[in-house]
Amino acid sequence: MTDFTIVLRSLRVRAFSTLVTIASVAVAVMLIIVLLTLRNSGKAAFERGSGDMHLLVTAEDSPLVSVLNSVFYANAPRRPITWARYQQLSQQAPWAYAVPTAIGDSYRGFPVVATTTDMFTKFVPASDAPWKLRAGAYFPAGDEGNWQAVLGSTVAQTTGLKLGDTIYLAHGYNPRATKPGSPDPAAKHDEHAHDDHDHDHDAHNEESEEAPGAAHVHMEFPTKVVGILEPTATPHDRAIFTNLESTWIKHAKDIRERMPPQTPPLEAPKTSADLRESEKLITGIYTRLVTRPGSDAPANLPQVFDLLRRDGSLTVAQPKQETDTLFGSIIDPINRIFIAIAIVVLITSGIGIMLALYNSMEQRRRQIAVLRVLGASASRIFNLVITECAAIGLAGALLGAAIALIGTRFAASIVLTRYGVVIEPHLSPIIIVYLLAATILLAILAGLIPAIMAYRTSVAKSLRPTA
Amino acid sequence: MPALSIRNLVFAYAHRDADNPFSLRIPTLTLDQGEQLLLSAGSGSGKSTLLNLIAGLMDPQQGSIEVAGQNVHALTGASRDLFRGRNLGVVFQTFHLLQGFSAIENVMAAMLMADKPASEMQPRAAELLSKLGITKINALVDELSVGQQQRVAVARALACKPALVLADEPTASLDPTNAAAAMDLLQGLCKEQNAALLCVSHDPTMASRFTKRITMEELIAASAGGTGFQPVREGAHP
Known part of the structure; x- marks a missing residue:
């Protein structure tokens, strides 16, 4: 005691x-x-999400909104950048990479990021977590990679999708309207597709019957899961990656179908070669400048930053600064x-x-x-x-x-x-x-x-x- | 060396009502080792004051109280408290066991407060309780009968092998059977340990248990004769 x-x-x-x-x-x-x-x-976590990029270039209203939408997928970016402007910009500075992204589609509430293979080969999402495949492969570059998707780890875990599964991406991304992991809206379309082989037509009719605000599912473009990523503990774990060409073709088809009757009809594009320049749009560019070995702070960052800001149509953000x-x-x-x-x-x-x-x-x-x-x-x-x-x-x-x-x-x-x-x-x-x-x-x-x-x-x- | 020696003790309350002054005068009182004395005193006679003075819980204006040869009031603060814990055992009328503690913990608490070695506590407490017939040593005291609680209080008073045990109306809360049993144990254990016992009680049945007794009247007379214990009213004293 x-x-x-x-x-x-x-x-x-x-x-x-x-x-x-x-x-x-x-x-x-x-x-x-x-x-x-x-x-x-x-x-x-916010600092981690922007990975090793130095600058984020978008056409959004503010740098903070740019980072929230293009890195953290808070919303779909509202304003596009043309592909021509991207190509021009990619020559304007000594970039280590300039990875284009187009965000605007979704699958069951998860954002679809259309991009190039540079996303996986050059951008590093977190210093301690480079991209790594748990299964499958990345989609190939160019049209060869059309209608193929690589899933972030959270998407795979939440949806239960496996390699070889087919998914139908929806036009529009609104996380407030559709929570991640929501039921697949394509399931209803699928049932009809089995009843009627002309599912393109069927999907179109369904679309007209959908309630206002409901996602428009691209039933005519089945997309195959070809890769599943390891977790990176970044927002990219809940993204679905596809190539830019697929996204452009998909949306060009929509635009062409809705053109006024008096304009000369245009066939739906089959490959990126069929696209007009105005149909090639992106919403953001992840960039990194060349740095000295062992250094993460390029000396020319302020100059490049100023140079890009002179273009009034662009918004240039330093993600880490925006997080602060x-x-x-x-x-x-x-x-x-x-x-x-x-x-x-x-x-x-x-x-x-x-x-x-x-x-x-x-x-x-x-x-x-x-x-x-x-x-x-x-x-x-x-x-x-x-x-x-x-x-x-x-x-x-x-x-x-x-x-x-x-x-x-x-x-x-x-x-x-x-x-x-x-x-x-x-x-x-x-x-x-x-x-x-x-x-x-x-x-x-x-x-x-x-x-x-x-x-x-x-x-x-x-x-x-x-x- | 006597267990208790009081000489020329004078105590008066400093802030007593002027219409009801009170003082206590005891020329001498001695209790040898192993000796047992019954002090028969009624309410308001000053018996509690005397016990508090012996325990060092109050200080007299004059005189000395020695317990086991040590003038209690020459000690101050923590050393007086420790001396009390080691040399004085107290049995209260209402037991005053520590609620929420088991029987054995109540006994060990006395040894803990007296800074006895930790290794001695458990065996000594268990031995005492066993002698007093308490088998459920780990039961909370609230779960014990009144008679058992008083026996735990007796064990606690004797845990540190004190020179003097003060018992203040030890049987007042017990029925006659339990009272007799408790007194048998208290007196027996004091004798066994050669501890002096000063028992204060107004229970007339207690007289037969003690060979040495003092009543209030005898105390007054003894005081007049130069020995004993006399409570007096201030102003009434010559």
Whole structure:
């Protein structure tokens, strides 16, 4: 038996009050840890998504929107860049790569990124996670790669698609309207396609009957799954990659079918050679400048950045800078408010500890007096009460930390599924240790008044027999 | 060396109601090792004050109280508390066991507070409880009968092998059967351990248990004769 046994027994006698107090401390500690963890991990996740690119070029309204739409697939980009402009731009600077992307189609809520094979051979999505195939192969360059798709790991996991499966991509990408993993709208079309061999016609009729806002499924262009990627812990894990030519052909067909009757009819294109220049559109360009070996910061980045910005039709973004802006101007102030609230909750729980002990002092005077008669000094009694407070603080802090660590992993999985942002919950152990120490210190401070009361307890008065 | 020696003790409450002043004067009182004394005293006679003074929980204005040769009031703070824990055992009227603690933990708590070696606690507590017929040593004290609780209180008072045991109305909460059993155990154990016993009680059946007894009247007379214990009202004293 030790003094700590006395403390534990004392806590056990007031089990309900002790548990409620511990719970209130745990909630406060959990809030603080969750907020700090998600803040750090969220920022790291955003920085990770842009991989090794230096500049992102789009025709969006702002650099931040560019990054959100073209890297994190928040929405479909609204304005296109012509292929001719891309070719011109690709000659304007000493690029290590300039990977074109066209985002606008989707499959069951997942974005379809039309691109070139440079996406897989040159762009690196994360420094510790280069592209790697789990199964199959990348689609070949040019028309040879038409109607072939490579799936990000999350897409494969969520949809259960396998190599050789056929999918029908939908025109339009609106993550707010269609959540990732939603039922396949092509399934209905498929049933009709089996009933009627003329499924091109059938799909067209179905389209006219679709409710407003429903995705237009390109049933006439079955696309085959040829590759499945390993996870990269980036937003690209929830993307489906196809070649640009397929996307252009698909949309050129739509445009040509909807041309006014008075214009000369144009046949639906079969290959990229059948396309007009105006039908070759992209929505973004991932670029990286040539750097010295071992360096990630090219000296000519500011000049290239200025050069591109002179073209008013383009928006040039430095993804890492935009992430800092996003966190610095929007997310950090909100986080600070939440952390302030959490600190208030922690202080409130400290007051709770004080009240719980203060209220119990009347009942405990007799026990304290008995311990004094048994030989405990007043300072020992003071220490017992302080230890009791510290134990409540420690238990609350540990419980809060444990719930927070489990909770953040749960939250991370929700964020990944819903928003495609990969968050790996991590908080420096030093910060957790500081937080635990601060919580215990607060609990000890909260226990000072009850401890002084215990210290000053009159033994003779407290042991008088009650009536 | 006597277990208890009181000389020229004078105590008065500092902030007592002016209409009801109170003081306690005891010229001498001695209790040898192993000796057992019954002090018969009614309510308001000053018996609790005397016990608190002997335990070092109150300080007298004059005189000295020695327990096992040590002037209790010459010690201060933690050293007095520790001395009390090691040399004095106390049995209360309402037991004052530690709620939420088991029987054995109540006994061990006394040894812990007296800074006894950890290795001695468990065997000593178990031995005492066994002697007193407590078999469920790990049961919470709330789960024990009233008689068993008093026996745990006796074990706790004797856990540190004290020189002096103070028993304040030890049978007041017990029925006659349990009271007799508790007193048998208390007196027997004190004798076995050569601990002096000062038992304060107004229970008339207790008289037959003690060869040395003092009633309030005898105390006043003894005080007049220069020995004994006399509670007096301030102003009434010559």
